[in-house]
Amino acid sequence: MTPTNTPTLKDAVRYGLLSGLIEINLSAIGFILLLHQRELVAGAFTMGHLFLFTAPIGFAYLLAKKTAAHSRSRVLGYGAIIGALTALPLIILVFLATAFDIRQFLLNISPDLITLLTFGQSVVTGSLILLAINVVLGMLSAALYLLPPQWRKMAVSGLAWVAISGTFSEILLGRLRSFFGRGLTDLIFTGKSLNPGFAVFILVAGALYSYFSQRRHARKEAEGDRSDATVLSLPIETINKIILGVVLLLLPVLLGSYLTEVTNNVGLYVLMGLGLNIVVGFAGLLDLGYVAFFAIGAYVMGILTSEGALGLGMGFTFWTALPFSVLAATLAGILLGMPVLRMRGDYLAIVTLGFGEIIRILALSDMLKPFIGGAQGVLQIPKPSFFGIDLIQPGQLYYIILACVLLAWFISARLRDSRLGRQWMAMREDEDVAEAMGINLVSTKLLAFATGAAFSGLAGAIFASKLTSIFPHSFNLLVSINVLSLIIVGGIGSLPGVVVGSLILVGLPELLREFAEHRLLMYGALLIFMMLARPEGFWPSEVTKRELHAFEEQHQPGTSSD
Amino acid sequence: MPMLEVENIHAYYGNIQALRGISLTVEEGEIVTLIGANGAGKTTTLRAISRLVPLREGTIKYRGDDLAQFKPHELVYHGIAMVPEGRGIFAKLTVAENLDMGAYSRTDTEGIQEDLERIFGLFPRLKERRNQVAGTLSGGEQQMLATARALMARPQLLLMDEPSMGLAPILVESIFQTIQDINAEGTTILLVEQNATMALQVAHRGYVLQTGEIVLADSAAKLQQNEMVQKAYLGIE
Ligand SMILES: Nc1ncnc2c1ncn2[C@@H]1O[C@H](COP(=O)(O)OP(=O)(O)O)[C@@H](O)[C@H]1O
Numbered sequence: 002m003t004p005t006n007t008p009t010l011k012d013a014v015r016y017g018l019l020s021g022l023i024e025i026n027l028s029a030i031g032f033i034l035l036l037h038q039r040e041l042v043a044g045a046f047t048m049g050h051l052f053l054f055t056a057p058i059g060f061a062y063l064l065a066k067k068t069a070a071h072s073r074s075r076v077l078g079y080g081a082i083i084g085a086l087t088a089l090p091l092i093i094l095v096f097l098a099t100a101f102d103i104r105q106f107l108l109n110i111s112p113d114l115i116t117l118l119t120f121g122q123s124v125v126t127g128s129l130i131l132l133a134i135n136v137v138l139g140m141l142s143a144a145l146y147l148l149p150p151q152w153r154k155m156a157v158s159g160l161a162w163v164a165i166s167g168t169f170s171e172i173l174l175g176r177l178r179s180f181f182g183r184g185l186t187d188l189i190f191t192g193k194s195l196n197p198g199f200a201v202f203i204l205v206a207g208a209l210y211s212y213f214s215q216r217r218h219a220r221k222e223a224e225g226d227r228s229d230a231t232v233l234s235l236p237i238e239t240i241n242k243i244i245l246g247v248v249l250l251l252l253p254v255l256l257g258s259y260l261t262e263v264t265n266n267v268g269l270y271v272l273m274g275l276g277l278n279i280v281v282g283f284a285g286l287l288d289l290g291y292v293a294f295f296a297i298g299a300y301v302m303g304i305l306t307s308e309g310a311l312g313l314g315m316g317f318t319f320w321t322a323l324p325f326s327v328l329a330a331t332l333a334g335i336l337l338g339m340p341v342l343r344m345r346g347d348y349l350a351i352v353t354l355g356f357g358e359i360i361r362i363l364a365l366s367d368m369l370k371p372f373i374g375g376a377q378g379v380l381q382i383p384k385p386s387f388f389g390i391d392l393i394q395p396g397q398l399y400y401i402i403l404a405c406v407l408l409a410w411f412i413s414a415r416l417r418d419s420r421l422g423r424q425w426m427a428m429r430e431d432e433d434v435a436e437a438m439g440i441n442l443v444s445t446k447l448l449a450f451a452t453g454a455a456f457s458g459l460a461g462a463i464f465a466s467k468l469t470s471i472f473p474h475s476f477n478l479l480v481s482i483n484v485l486s487l488i489i490v491g492g493i494g495s496l497p498g499v500v501v502g503s504l505i506l507v508g509l510p511e512l513l514r515e516f517a518e519h520r521l522l523m524y525g526a527l528l529i530f531m532m533l534a535r536p537e538g539f540w541p542s543e544v545t546k547r548e549l550h551a552f553e554e555q556h557q558p559g560t561s562s563d
Numbered sequence: 564m565p566m567l568e569v570e571n572i573h574a575y576y577g578n579i580q581a582l583r584g585i586s587l588t589v590e591e592g593e594i595v596t597l598i599g600a601n602g603a604g605k606t607t608t609l610r611a612i613s614r615l616v617p618l619r620e621g622t623i624k625y626r627g628d629d630l631a632q633f634k635p636h637e638l639v640y641h642g643i644a645m646v647p648e649g650r651g652i653f654a655k656l657t658v659a660e661n662l663d664m665g666a667y668s669r670t671d672t673e674g675i676q677e678d679l680e681r682i683f684g685l686f687p688r689l690k691e692r693r694n695q696v697a698g699t700l701s702g703g704e705q706q707m708l709a710t711a712r713a714l715m716a717r718p719q720l721l722l723m724d725e726p727s728m729g730l731a732p733i734l735v736e737s738i739f740q741t742i743q744d745i746n747a748e749g750t751t752i753l754l755v756e757q758n759a760t761m762a763l764q765v766a767h768r769g770y771v772l773q774t775g776e777i778v779l780a781d782s783a784a785k786l787q788q789n790e791m792v793q794k795a796y797l798g799i800e
Pocket residue numbers: 576579581599600601602603604605606607608
């Protein structure tokens with residue numbers, strides 16, 4: 002890479018204005034005030050504050066990263082400028098809101114928001130406090146970059162731990178109380194949030210954790226070249242796997258029924274994500290109509306097992322209907338695959354998008370209403386039963402979903418490393434060349450569509466049985482987009498990435514209701530952030546990781562190519 | 564019987580005719596070059612042989628068999644491999660993985676291993692860099708890799724599309740040297756080139772292609788002497 006240009010005052014001003022713009026927007030849409038209701042540290046710090054100061058902290062840090070090599074005073078100065086420029090538009094907003102009635106235009110600029118922005122003080126004092134806090138935070142954030150990396154990591158880790166445990170304090174409180182009783186939770190929490198003392202404890206614990214994990218890493222690195230290092234690390238991996246297995250088995254007990262229900266929803270998306278990951282991640286075929294197979298799986302399960310008017314009444318149970326759901330979805334996958342064999346990229350995306358809509362509209366249509374119920378959907382679908390026990394609790398369904406996810410994971414991993422996996426990889430990189438290598442594109446593509454559709458149909462079948470009723474509107478385009486987004490966020494082609502992506506895009510919004518209203522805003526922000534800061538995803542696949550790493554090395558000065 | 568016999572082929576992109584009745588032959592053991600300016604139809608000819616472009620008219624025979632009966636991916640199993648224009652390596656895979664893909668059509672593990680050693684002998688640079696991600700190789704190394712990957716299929720007929728494109732002169736020399744080496748080991752080569760000077764030096768015979776038609780066909784030595792070729796392609800006034 003060419004040496005980064007030294008950031009100038011102009012860059013600092015630009016970052017500051019951008020940061021101010023973001024914050025004033027978040028305030029004006031009512032987001033900040035909404036989040037203000039969730040306290041992170043009792044009496045001190047809310048999630049509203051967190052988001053109010055995210056932009057200046059983030060931008061100051063970013064600019065410091067680019068400036069750090071050049072001059073200390075400049076790093077701090079730029080941080081201060083960014084902080085001040087973030088505060089400025091907010092202060093103007095405060096003055097405007099007190100002087101005029103601007104709620105006519107901006108409904109969400111409420112007195113409560115003004116109180117939040119001025120920390121309950123008078124307009125002038127409050128504005129000065131806001132300015133001071135922003136400037137100080139901007140400088141502190143920039144100063145982080147002046148610390149030695151080890152200290153910086155410790156600080157960031159500690160703060161992140163506080164933010165995360167504060168965010169989930171209500172859930173933590175509930176779970177801890179049900180296991181350990183009030184004695185413990187009264188120590189940790191005030192009301193529903195962390196008490197300040199414990200927050201400091203977490204801060205220190207997070208920093209120490211980072212310190213020790215860094216030391217362990219350093220030690221590993223030092224031993225890295227010795228051949229016995231791998232032999233030693235093997236048992237640790239096995240132990241980790243055993244711990245993971247035990248945790249997965251006990252999860253419903255640990256989480257309680259509400260969180261298990263959330264986990265089940267995440268699990269269904271993981272299942273779909275693993276399927277679409279084969280199509281998009283492994284084979285490189287952009288499919289935007291993926292929800293169609295989910296719908297087909299669900300409807301086949303519904304029709305076969307429903308005890309209502311639409312049910313076939315042929316004595317199908319969840320288990321006997323399941324293979325038919327998967328089979329139907331698989332066939333649909335092949336059927337869709339055939340006409341689009343010659344299509345690539347954008348064309349493929351548009352056609353599959355249309356396919357998804359066709360299935361949904363068919364489900365809604367009057368033509369098929371006598372069979373699949375039109376808008377009224379299919380009702381009275383029985384829950385699965387297992388040796389005579391009806392699996393009604395989320396904690397019981399959990400095990401079915403877990404088993405399916407593990408199966409899908411296993412199949413994905415085996416396929417990825419198989420001859421077929423190599424065919425997919427070659428086809429994704431270059432169809433013509435793959436063909437010249439002797440790869441039959443027709444069967445390679447159809448197998449990708451079929452496998453992906455099978456996983457989705459499986460998820461759909463479980464979904465129908467879990468909800469006991471299905472409606473066409475559950476199968477809209479947004480499902481396809483969600484699944485695709487979670488793959489991108491997690492890391493295209495990566496199996497753990499699918500889980501991480503599902504937790505972030507499906508799990509988090511359920512836990513943070515405040516976000517639900519602004520869900521798409523968060524999606525958009527997250528995707529933009531990902532593309533800029535971590536295009537490879539949160540948990541990238543080996544190939545992606547290696548590729549990015551290799552190109553970084555390549556672009557280092559001194560190793561240029563001809 | 565010639566190894567490859569292209570007879571009067573016509574090919575179109577939509578309504579645009581790219582090939583207007585091309586005929587050429589390649590005998591076993593030869594290097595035959597197809598030279599022509601940009602847009603003359605050289606790539607299209609190779610794509611037609613590879614069955615990636617449909618023919619409106621004409622036939623292509625390989626060892627007497629009509630290629631129309633084969634699908635594109637089946638050609639490699641019959642001994643035809645291609646080094647595509649612009650190299651077409653798998654940029655995200657390592658050098659070793661690219662070579663491994665080249666041997667996709669084969670199942671003889673021992674033979675593959677032998678060929679790998681032989682090919683590393685031809686391209687020592689690739690051996691050094693076998694674990695490097697292919698996209699980070701230099702242009703010349705990428706061309707070597709594309710050629711090596713095609714050789715991994717142990718082809719009898721190798722189709723090469725402008726291997727010298729975008730390479731520094733010194734690398735061009737070494738690529739053409741390698742082409743001769745490959746031929747000396749028994750592989751027949753159909754070489755498409757804009758760099759007529761070099762192509763005619765290594766080839767036995769040559770064809771000159773102009774706007775989709777063959778305008779000249781002769782031994783490489785004679786073509787080098789031809790006034791029109793000298794003017795238009797060799798830069799000799
Ligand atoms: N995909 C395509 N679609 C339309 N026209 C094409 C396409 N590829 C090549 N052509 C046209 O066909 C002619 C021959 O092209 P090509 O075989 O690539 O030439 P060469 O390889 O000799 O440079 C050119 O006029 C080119 O513009």
